[in-house]
Amino acid sequence: MIKALRQPLISIQIDRGQQVFGSGEVLAGAFQIDAVDHADVRVVETSVLWFTEGTGDEDMGVHYFERLSVDDVPELNLQERRRFQTVLPNSPLSYEGVSVKICWCVRVRVFLRQGRDFVAERAFQLGNIPLVQAEGMATI
Amino acid sequence: MFGKKRGHRHTGSKTLGSAGEILFFALLLFLGSAFFVLLLTRTVIPEWRANHEFVETTAVVLDKRVEERIDRNGNPVFAPRARIRYEQSPDEIWAYDIAGTTFSNVTDAQAQLDLLTVGETYPCWYDPLNPEVAVLVRGYSLWFWMLLLAPVGFMLIGGAGLAYALWYWDKSPEHQAARGQLGRIDLFEEINARAKDFPTIPHDADLINSPGTHLKYRLPSSNSQGWRLFGATVVCIVWNGIVVVFTVLAVRRHFHGAGDWRLDLLVFPFLLMGGFLIYYFVRELLIVTGVGQTFAEISDHPLLPGGTYELYLAQGGHLSLKSIDILLQCTEQAAYRQGTDTRTDRRIVFSRTLFHQDNLEILPGQPLEAHCDLRVPDDAMHSFTADHNQVQWTLAVRAVAEGWPAFERNFPVVVYPPERLTSETDERSTKLESELVV
Secondary structure, X not given: OOOOOOOOEEEEEEHHHOOEEOOOOEEEEEEEXXXXXXXXXXXXXXXXXXXXXXXOOOOEEEEEEEEEEOOOOOOOOOOOOEEEEEEOOOOOOOEEOOOEEEEEEEEEEEEEOOOEXXXXXXXXXXXXXXXXXXXXXXXX | OOOOEEOOOOOOXXXXXXXXXXXXXXHHHHHHHHHHHHHHHHHHHHHHHHHHOOEEEEXXXXXXXXXXXXXXXXXXXXXXXXXXXXXXOOOOEEEOOOOOOOEOOHHXXXXXXXXXXXXXXXXXXXXXXXXXXXXXXXXXXXXXXXHOHHHHHHHHHHHHHHHHHHHOOOOOHHHHHHHHHHHOOXXXXXXXXXXXXXXXXXXXXXXXXXXXXXXXEEEOOOOHHHHHHHHHHHHHHHHHHHHHHHHHHHHHHHHOOOOOHHHHHHHHHHHHHHHHHHHHHHHHHHHHHHOOOEEEEEOOOOEOOOOXXXXXXXXXXXXXXXEEEEEEEEEEEEEEEEOOEEEEEEEEEEEEEEEEEEEEEEEOOEOEEEEEEEEOOOOOOOOEEOOOEEEEEEEEEEEEEOOOOOEEEEEEEOEOOOOOOHHHHHHHHHHHHHHOOO
């Protein structure tokens, strides 16, 4: 029998709806997974990370990582609302340059038993670097 | 309030992809190992045994002949063979060497047999485990040993690929990145302690290891000029070396009355390019050797946004400068793959003149000395370095001199993010670490 693949609903919330953080501030929040059978969820990974966008190939750095697996703890219900929190680092700060952009986000990745995985992100800003550099822009 | 959204970036079955990768590398490893074992058992070990374990005796050559065989490609090959008799074997046997060496023509094979005379006695080596196996000629087939490199290469690529694929089996990019970061060995604890506090910001240890004579630190130059000259020299010699050969060929044809205008037309653009490369080489040579040294010193380092620093610059040489500028620049550098090439995109996204002077004379022993303030913008992005992307801050000295090509010398500096209350954050960090289950 062919079973239709259901995409999980992944919701991520950052406490107080805060979008901009300073370095050293505490980022706290919660995530929840819905619309999928409890038994279908195998692993859930939560990361707080930065990645680059722009002309160059992507770089990524993971600041906080948590992996919850029912293989390790069978009684775990991965659909429960779960909290995360971390102290944000001094760098790299969010940056929107001309060819280099640095983005921060909370990312939740859900691995299903069928082998597929689904990702959701909640972006936030670390630091307060203005979006565009002010002076004397030139290209070489 | 929760904002519900579907998982928007599903990447298909990673397990299947990883399984394919594992299968591919396992196959490479298996093929390499099988080929290696085959070579080892068929050639390497028998040759080694013939040279080390076979026992020496004497044999009488009773007959000799060149055997014609067909190789794998269907071509005829010729093997020298001699019928011998020796004490340890009850029967007469046909033998020569252990590898069954063949030659592509009869003459070469016959030349080997000509060294043996029927009826004469020669040294011979037999296998003590099987006395009916013997050789008249010992030695190693070097090309066979070289051939071992092929399966070894397969085994290395297959083995490394398999280990990598198994290590990253069922791991997301975030998991891989997290493991990679944790796995780094702290060889230089002090440097890494700072790197832990300020991840992705380049170390400034190389920038502050030289004290200045006027200010705290003398900054090192990025030294790209020397490499440019080296590159220009190599390209100029190689290019013009090839072009000269074709030019001489074309000119000689004209001297012999057999000029080929198509060859002339073909050579001409290459000759022009060669001329440009000579000009570029001379220009770089003049800049490196003719223009005096540039020194830059700074009152403190690393730099902080909003900070003001003293700067001292000295330019030596014997020059008549039309103008000289000291600039604070921020450059974004992004490396990306395009097909099989790796390209780098560099953009100056911020440039501020710190010092400017027109029409001045620099005499030997009397360098230009300039003092100015360097103010880092309040909202400056900090220096950033990752595998493919960088944000670099530099002090650039640009000069236009009479009779000299314009030149630029760069002095990298590192800008840190704005300061914060470290102790307060560290307390919070320690508290959180005890709360978190990671």
